[in-house]
Amino acid sequence: MQTELMREDQSRSPKERLRPERSRTDCPILLSQRLVMRAPHEDDIDALAHLANNANIANMVARMPHPYTVADAADFVRRTRAGAIGKCVYAITKADNGAFLGCCGIEPHEDGRTVELGYWLGEPYWNEGYATEAAQTLIDMVFRTRDIEQIDARCRVMNIPSRRVIQKCGFQFQATGMVASLSVGGMVPVEWYRLDRKTWVSLKSWGGMR
Numbered sequence: 015m016q017t018e019l020m021r022e023d024q025s026r027s028p029k030e031r032l033r034p035e036r037s038r039t040d041c042p043i044l045l046s047q048r049l050v051m052r053a054p055h056e057d058d059i060d061a062l063a064h065l066a067n068n069a070n071i072a073n074m075v076a077r078m079p080h081p082y083t084v085a086d087a088a089d090f091v092r093r094t095r096a097g098a099i100g101k102c103v104y105a106i107t108k109a110d111n112g113a114f115l116g117c118c119g120i121e122p123h124e125d126g127r128t129v130e131l132g133y134w135l136g137e138p139y140w141n142e143g144y145a146t147e148a149a150q151t152l153i154d155m156v157f158r159t160r161d162i163e164q165i166d167a168r169c170r171v172m173n174i175p176s177r178r179v180i181q182k183c184g185f186q187f188q189a190t191g192m193v194a195s196l197s198v199g200g201m202v203p204v205e206w207y208r209l210d211r212k213t214w215v216s217l218k219s220w221g222g223m224r
Contacts, residue, residue, distance in 0.1 A: 041102035051104040061114035063087035065136030072197035080197040
């Protein structure tokens with residue numbers, strides 16, 4: 015995720031800079047039935063490092079190193095706060111106890127009409143519907159608050175659970191391709207999916223997609 019919010023802030027007028035957390039008004043805290051999605055912060059570092067230090071996760075996403083250390087987690091939190099990773103990076107947490115489950119976010123494309131959805135969950139929280147719930151909540155926010163025509167998502171060809179999440183959210187298959195994987199150290203095959211605004215509007219309720 016490429017957005018440089020610090021540079022954007024430096025280009026604003028002094029009056030605009032006085033507006034507190036202006037960038038965060040575009041990335042509100044999101045609530046769903048079981049989850050609270052909010053900006054990552056320092057209290058997440060230990061849980062983030064513990065959950066992300068897992069080859070089963072790192073090998074399925076493009077830009078997660080393995081091993082994943084506390085220093086990596088601290089750097090991730092720092093870069094999300096600086097806007098160096100992308101627009102709207104969220105910590106996925108449980109609503110009932112605040113437990114950190116993983117992360118999700120959106121990355122704008124250069125065309126200005128498309129964003130890309132990304133997510134991961136710690137292995138103890140797999141197969142409980144949290145990834146689908148988080149993805150649907152973030153998708154709803156994007157289409158309701160942004161002038162965006164489509165959302166893209168990618169998963170490794172071998173990642174059947176992630177493919178299922180993408181499909182349950184209404185995405186349609188587009189093509190296969192290759193992307194670089196940091197943990198694997200080379201190119202890996204992926205499937206590319208897309209959800210356009212018209213399709214999203216036609217979905218009467220997310221519950222019908224489960």
